[in-house]
Amino acid sequence: MAVRLIKISVVYFVIGVCLGMYMSMTENLNFSPVHAHINLLGWLTMAVAGLIYVGFPSAAETTLAKVHFWVHNISLPIMMIGLAFYVSGTKSAEPAIATGGTLMVLGIIVYAINILKNVRS
Numbered sequence: 001m002a003v004r005l006i007k008i009s010v011v012y013f014v015i016g017v018c019l020g021m022y023m024s025m026t027e028n029l030n031f032s033p034v035h036a037h038i039n040l041l042g043w044l045t046m047a048v049a050g051l052i053y054v055g056f057p058s059a060a061e062t063t064l065a066k067v068h069f070w071v072h073n074i075s076l077p078i079m080m081i082g083l084a085f086y087v088s089g090t091k092s093a094e095p096a097i098a099t100g101g102t103l104m105v106l107g108i109i110v111y112a113i114n115i116l117k118n119v120r121s
């Protein structure tokens with residue numbers, strides 16, 4: 001789980017900084033929230049979760065860890081694609097943002113429970 005999270009996080013890192021460069025070059029800052037969340041929920045959050053699992057391998061192999069992994073990785077693209085359409089003017093994409101965002105919050109709660117239950121000194 002740790003290795004998978006770390007590898008997926010760098011894919012989001014590349015997408016996030018490319019979008020940042022595109023925004024700078026075109027001076028189109030509409031995509032700021034998409035760029036911010038790809039970097040923060042894709043790159044940083046997944047890299048940190050992966051590194052925590054490196055330090056606490058027993059927490060990485062639980063069902064809670066697997067549920068968080070899948071919910072995070074399914075909800076993030078839904079939320080980001082929805083948000084990209086929304087800031088581009090397709091206001092009907094709002095349900096995708098709401099669904100992706102709600103799933104993401106639920107996944108993060110599962111992750112928090114996993115850490116509280118299974119990370120021990």
Ligand code: HEM
Nearest residue numbers: 016017018019020021023024029032035036039040043044
């Ligand atoms: C080559 C790398 C990057 C470029 C070219 C870039 C470019 C940009 C640009 C042009 C904006 C809009 C600024 C504005 O609205 O005035 C922005 C916003 C933002 N960027 Fe980046 N960025 C890069 C990397 C990152 C990384 C690595 C992170 C986080 C780990 C990040 C997080 C954010 C956040 C949170 C915002 C929103 C800030 C706000 O609304 O106040 N960026 N970035």
Ligand code: HEM
Nearest residue numbers: 031032033034036037040041044045100101102103104105
């Ligand atoms: C389920 C998780 C999350 C949801 C549903 C969410 C939702 C939102 C929304 C609706 C906005 C306002 C966007 C706008 O109108 O421009 C926003 C902005 C922002 N969020 Fe989140 N967020 C989440 C997680 C996070 C996390 C984990 C971080 C940081 C680690 C973060 C950092 C930010 C930042 C920096 C902004 C300002 C971006 C900008 O000005 O473009 N968010 N978020």
